[in-house]
Amino acid sequence: MMQLTQFSNTSALNDAFASRLVSILQQAIAERGEAYLVVSGGKTPQALFNTLSQVDLAWDKVTVLLADDRWLDAHQTDSNERLVKATLLQNNAKAARFISLYANVASAFDGVAQVLPRITPLPTFDAVILGMGEDGHTASLFPCSEQIKHGLADNAPAVLAVQPQTAPYQRMSLSLPRLLNSRNIFLHLVGSNKLAVLNKAMAEQDVLAMPIRAFLHHPVAQVTVMYTEN
Structure with missing residues (x-):
């Protein structure tokens, strides 16, 4: 189920979202x-992260992790972990605990054995913030990957390695059931092109063609879309 919440601009969205x-x-x-x-x-999400980082909150009681990451160490430019540490885990939010999806082995597929025990014991999440690609992928649940059925399965493990065919780098991604195990699920979208993708996703049901549909059309989970055109 999906609820669309629209804002006049990015600033208004970020303030309300934070x-x-x-x-x-x-x-x-x-x-x-x-x-x-x-x-x-x-x-x-970078501006949102900057806003959140300055909030007066008991950050030492907050655990932060990523929905997915490229299989790169945190010093690499394209690492999501690097981005989160540079934007969200600053200022007051430096006190938060961070759980990495990376391990120092060559392949994400080899790294699952190290990452899975970090994620499996975690309780229900309080909030999940998803993004969406123009192909309808979310996290690293890519429609082009051989692993997509595995990642969307009801019995999927908490994390899985993914090799996209249309994007660089191997990935480590939380699975559909692990992401759905959250009290609040948000989809953060900016730009009219993303609204067009959202409308396409809502119009049909094939989750393998557009994995975001597994969230938007879920019979129980409520997805709040935080959207602004600019």
Whole structure:
């Protein structure tokens, strides 16, 4: 199920989104003593991350991890971990705990054995922030990959290695069931082109063609789309 929330501009979206996330994290800390936030990489969330990093919050009780990452160490420019550490895990948010999806082995497929035990024991997430590619992928659940059926399966492990055919680098991605195991799921979109992709995803049901549909059309999970045209 999908709920579309539109904003007049990126600034308004980021302010409202940050406020909502802070409320979710504060409630989690008050009720359970800890909070779990899953974020995505790319250009879209960077301003949001900067805003969140300055919020007065018990960040030492917050665990942050990525929905997916390229199989690169955190010093590489294209690493999502590098991006998150440079933008979100700054200022007040430096106190947060971060769980990496990377291990120092050559292949993501070899790295699953090291990464899986970090993720499997985690409880229900408090908030997951997804992005979406123009091919309808989300996290690193790529429609072009041989691993897509595995990643979307109800019994998929918490993480899986992915080799996209239309994007560089091997990836480590949280699976559909692990991402769905969250109290709040958001899809963060900026630009009219992304709205067109969203409309296409909503118009049909084939999740293998556009994996984001597995979230948008899920019979139980509620996905809140945070969108602005500019």
